[in-house]
Amino acid sequence: MKTEETHTKKRTGANRLFRLVVLALALFIALALGEGNVQELLADRAERAAIAKAKEAVGEVVKQYNEKIIIAHDQNNPAVMTDMVTPAELRRIDTYITYNNYEKNQTLSNRLLKIKIVSVALGAEQESARVKTKETWSYRYIDKKTKRAGKSETVRYKATYVVEKQAGQWLVDEVKIDSEIKDKT
Numbered sequence: 172m173k174t175e176e177t178h179t180k181k182r183t184g185a186n187r188l189f190r191l192v193v194l195a196l197a198l199f200i201a202l203a204l205g206e207g208n209v210q211e212l213l214a215d216r217a218e219r220a221a222i223a224k225a226k227e228a229v230g231e232v233v234k235q236y237n238e239k240i241i242i243a244h245d246q247n248n249p250a251v252m253t254d255m256v257t258p259a260e261l262r263r264i265d266t267y268i269t270y271n272n273y274e275k276n277q278t279l280s281n282r283l284l285k286i287k288i289v290s291v292a293l294g295a296e297q298e299s300a301r302v303k304t305k306e307t308w309s310y311r312y313i314d315k316k317t318k319r320a321g322k323s324e325t326v327r328y329k330a331t332y333v334v335e336k337q338a339g340q341w342l343v344d345e346v347k348i349d350s351e352i353k354d355k356t
Contacts, residue, residue, distance in 0.1 A: 221297070222293060222297065225293055225297045225300070226291040226293065226300070228341055229291050229293075229300045229302055229334050229341055230288045230291055230302065232255065232334055232341040232342075232343065233286075233288065233302045233304065233332050233334070233343070234286060234288075235255060236252075236255055236256070236332070236343045236346075237283050237286060237306075238283070239251055239252055239255060240252065240264070240281075241281055241282065241283065243264060243268065244268065244278065244279045244280070244281055245278075245280065247268055247272055247278055248268075249261060249264040249265040249268050252264055255342060255343060256342055256343045256344070257335060257337070257342050257343070257344040259344060259345070260342075260343050260344055260345060260346070263345075271312070272315070275312070276314065276315045276316060277312040277313060277314055277315055277321075278312070278313050278315060279310060279311075279312055279313075280310065280311050280312070280313055280320065281308055281309065281310035281311075282308065282309045282310070283306065283307075283308055284307040284308060284309055284325070285305075285306065285307040286304055286305070286306045286307075287304060287305045287306075288302060288303075288304055289303040289304055289305055289329075290302070290303045291303075297336070298335065298336045299333070299334065299335050299336065300333075300334045300335075300341075301331055301332070301333060301334075302331065302332040302334060303329065303330070303331055303349075304329070304330045304331075304332065305327070305328075305329055305330075305352065306327065306328060306329075306330055307325065307326070307327045308325070308326050308327075308328075309323055309324070309325045310323070310324055310326070311323045311324065326351065327351065327352040327354075328348050328349070328350060328351045328352055329348075329349040329350050329352060330346060330347065330348050330349060331346075331347045331349055332345070332346050332347075333345040333346075333347075
């Protein structure tokens with residue numbers, strides 16, 4: 172019985188000693204860095220977390236944009252994109268779909284085979300971003316009168332998405348194809 176009490180007292184004493192050492196170390200660090208530096212360190216950590224969260228959200232918007240653009244073309248309905256693009260980008264999508272439908276008398280059938288987010292660069296105040304991607308698409312045009320599908324093509328390219336935060340929501344403002352990725356031969 173006494174042995175058990177002795178072990179319990181030793182453990183309790185060791186725990187107290189450990190807590191005192193940790194407290195002394197924390198106090199030493201706080202004094203060495205200065206109170207302001209500790210607060211700056213905590214603020215920097217919170218800011219880095221907010222930046223990482225914003226970058227993840229912007230990347231998701233780009234992926235969702237690509238899912239919805241397929242639907243917009245399949246349905247010949249640019250309005251599908253309304254909740255995730257700026258009015259300027261909606262006009263560009265509408266113009267392209269209208270051009271295919273009425274000028275070319277065709278519809279675009281496309282599928283995203285692969286997308287890789289290469290980088291996300293946030294602008295000032297985290298209100299805008301540029302997203303660089305590498306994408307692989309399969310597409311073909313379908314004649315509206317005959318319903319015949321043209322030859323299926325596969326294209327790989329690098330793209331840049333300009334994304335803006337408006338009323339607390341990330342919206343795609345512009346999509347630019349930077350360059351086609353050629354296969355090595």
